[in-house]
Amino acid sequence: MSEILDVPLRRPSRSEAAKNARATSKRNADVTRLLPQPLLVTVIVVLLLVVLLPVLYIVFASINSDVSVASGAFFPEQLHLDNYVKVWSTVALATGLLNSILVSGIVAIVCALLAVSTAYVLVRYSFRGRLTFLRALLGLQSIPGTLMLLPVFVLFSTAATTLGIQIIGTRWALFVTYLTFALPFSTWVMVTYLRGLPRELEEAARIDGASSWRILTGIIVPLSWPGIVVSAIFAFLLGWNDVLFASVMTSPDSRTAAVALQVFGATQEGGAVPLYGQMMAAALICAAPVVVLYLVFQRYLVGGLTAGGVK
């Protein structure tokens, strides 16, 4: 991420020239400094604590005993690494993860491909309704999911009764829903990315007689991998993070990891101490793929994150 955000950052090296550069950089840093040193340190330390305490708590609680978590202990009193073993049999976490990976993964790929072709037409061609289309891409992101849930549900169950296609309860329900709801944002990300690409290559190819499809697959797609990765990851995250649609449209076989985690909440009502340790372990397991994705693609994602303001 630093690569993207800090243009003026200089990398120190051992040579004389680099030493000069470092001196300049230091001077620049003094000039551009915005907060006095004590305040700067305070801000950073406080924020690090605020962020890291709950994060460390997840890790500690996931290897702690349930009683100890229930009594409010931060550090584990005795190690319960078996939480990570038991969690797989307590809830159908493996099925959930598999469903999440399958649905979100395929949504990510299909969504990115649709987004790049849609964005290509929007950026490179003019037509009536183009601005409306662009505006709709932004507006549709802000439609609340709770507004869409019921009519989509009704639409899918109508398809079951009239066309005989059973959608609700299958992975298809989630696939179609996530794909569509991810499209506006992914397309917008691609629109902003393609705007930055030079036209010269395309025009040369067009003079050579290449079709629009050839230009898209042969020139645009290879040039816009960073944008495609970003829009694919956001589509993936939309599917992975959803609870609303998954809680209504899934059967036990098609449950995603997000819904599987909610089962812990339901089993808590028994009166016995809830399985806190396993719950935290499961939470950490559900978060891991997402965190890894972010860390790997951080430098692309930070730019994309600010591109539309959607989590």
Added chain:
Amino acid sequence: MTTTASAPERASAAGRPEGTTPSAGRPARRRGRSPNERNRPFWMLLPGGILMVLVIVIPLVLAIVISMLDLDQYTLRSWLQAPFIGLGNFVEAVTKSTLLRSIGISASFAAIAAVATLPIGLFAALATQNAFRGRGLVRSIFLIPYVLPTFVVATVWRTMLQPGGVVNEGLDALGIHTGLWLNGPQSYWALIVVQIWSSWPFFYLLVLAGLQSVDQEVHEAAAIDGALWWTKLRYVILPYLRGPIALALIISFLHNVNGFTLPFVLFGVPAPQDVEVLPVLTYVTSFQSFRFGLSASMAVASLVLIAIPLFIYLRAVKLDTGDEGGKR
């Protein structure tokens, strides 16, 4: 998002040689129909366009239709035959349900959480603007709350905030004795705190992007004038950040108002009445009490909440760079 949307644009604008700006020298070419305009590959818009019409636009219309039907679990199967009752659901929602209270809770919660993330995100961005050893790590850590899936954040905070949990114990140790967090009036503040915790990095990112637009010369001029840090911040830097901050406020508000997962997972259903935000109320009315028509009218009413911020947002975003499509 202006920032971002404009980041590549700015780059392309800078790279464009003088005289090829859209205003100069183009109109002549526009008059003749270029081969580009004759075979425009509209079919490429079709797959995405059809999906969005089928699964977003049609359901949107359907939502309005359902909001005017007396639809429950018995009539759902043949919903087209459900009795049409006009605005009856809306009247019932306003007079007999907790809709108005939920709208109040949603709006105030979304506004408070959005405004409260402003100073946090701002100072975080100001503090990490300059290079220091370990800054990359600090920035990565700052993003963690935003990166974690909301259902994970809510599950973890639910565990931490339970009676006798780690939050109560920790505050007790500091001599602060608090009551229940997941029930009663304090639950409202619990929701706000957790929302702030998980969403401030977004504000931070937008402000950080805004800081990139402050030129080195501006910093130097302020330094030559010998401005104190807060004078410089107030009169030199903040004016540059007005746009990104306004945008971040609007987007945060929209995001908070529409947020379902956090209140749903944090408090469960039925939600305590102090945190029965509009999305949760809509969901419960549909899938717990099975009053589908009533629920749809609530969902449609929620559009009122997002209409104004959404309108401002759409006006503020630069849709077109003036360098594409029609100009060729």
